Amino acid sequence: MVIIRLVWESLLMAIQSVIVNRLRAMLSLLGITIGIFAIIAVFTIVDSLETNIRESVNSLGSDVIYIEKWPWAPDENGEFAWWKFMNRPLASLDEYEFIKEKSRYARNVCFLSAVGRRIEYKNNNVEGATIFGVTEGFQDIRSFEVEKGRYFSPIEANAGRNVVVIGSKIANDLYEGANPVGKYIELMGRKVQVIGVLEKEGQSMIEFLNLDEGAIVPMEFYRGFIDIKRDMASPQIWVQAKKNVSVEELTFEITQMLRSYRRLKPSEDDNFALNQTSIINNQLDQLFAVLKIAGAFIGIFSIIVGGFGIANIMFVSVKERTHIIGIQKALGAKKYFILLQFLFESIMLSVAGGIVGLLVVFIGASIISMSGDFTVTLTMDNIVMGIGISSLIGLISGIFPAWQGAKMNPVVAINSSF
Secondary structure, three states, rough: OHHHHHHHHHHHHHHHHHHHHHHHHHHHHHHHHHHHHHHHHHHHHHHHHHHHHHHHHHOOOOOEEEEEEEOOOOOOOOOOOHHOOOOOOOOHHHHHHHHHHOOOOOEEEEEEEEEEEEEEEOOEEEEEEEEEOOOOOOOOOOOEEEEOOOOOOHHHHHHOOEEEOOHHHHHHHHHOOOOOOOEEEEEOEEEEEEEEEOOOOOOOOOOHHHHHHEEEEEEEEEEEOOOOOOOOOEEEEEEEEEOOOHHHHHHHHHHHHHHOOOOOOOOOOOOOOOEEEHHHHHHHHHHHHHHHHHHHHHHHHHHHHHHHHHHHHHHHHHOOHHHHHHHHHOOOOOOOHHHHHHHHHHHHHHHHHHHHHHHHHHHHHHHHHHHHHOOOOOOOOHHHHHHHHHHHHHHHHHHHHHHHOOOOHHHHHHHOOO
């Protein structure tokens, strides 16, 4: 109980010292505030960027294989042999039909192509909108919600009707708040009826996935004005695995089917890419690991500067209170009692600076989130890390000045003057 009482008294004396020396305390706070703000702001931005990108990637589906000409990432050796990929054939509708008919592990299969084109409605227009030509199955693989109207029916898809489902941004830009359903837009010189408007998804970090700025039309209609046998049309086949079927099993089956369909010899390499979200996630893991290390280096220098500031302030505090320390020791105060006074003061200053820094990050994150589609969130992990770092810096910065005060000779301390 005596030790607890002494510790409590040390804490009260530290608080009193901070209150009495408010200006000095504020200057000490500034260095730590800047340091914690720098390091936590970097980690918050990196974490938020990672979250937004991974959400965009996850919308692709972890159980889906994307058959394309170009792979999404280099091979295991870090090589991207573009000179080989250039000569690969494009995914075709015939291959889509073959896989759809023969695959035992596929739950849904669709063929997709996308190009950028101008869309017009009366005097309004949208430049570079993404036009998606899709077959049946797209709506089952790519999750989205229709806010107004409906998605086109299998009959409309197979017949190649001139119907379109547009994204929310396209609808706002062309119709300026009016209901687009039932009206016509002009696309590549053709009149196309709007039958549905998609619910707003928000800005995607992967541009290809941004349905807000896209328009979806049946593949049979799309083929009437786009040559899907050209690389610019980005033809792809999407294959979704059945439940209880692993992506590895589906990958093996699709590989064998495509090699057989394209008549590749056993000695020949695959002339197609089977892309998966795991490829992107692996690349993201490496990228964000590097970014976090870089962010730590940026913030650590600011923290060190703040730590030196607190250490200097504590040396001044010890010097100012030398006479008081001498009296306390003459009255029987133990070394740890003196030590704890200065450690508590140092840690309080550092933690207070850290909290202010976190508050600034929180305010900045809230402003960014409210001003656009990019969401920045100050996570609990970063809050705990910020408080933990500031506490550690306070402890390290205060330990030597505190020890210097604790080991003073009481006689010398009493007779000294600041």
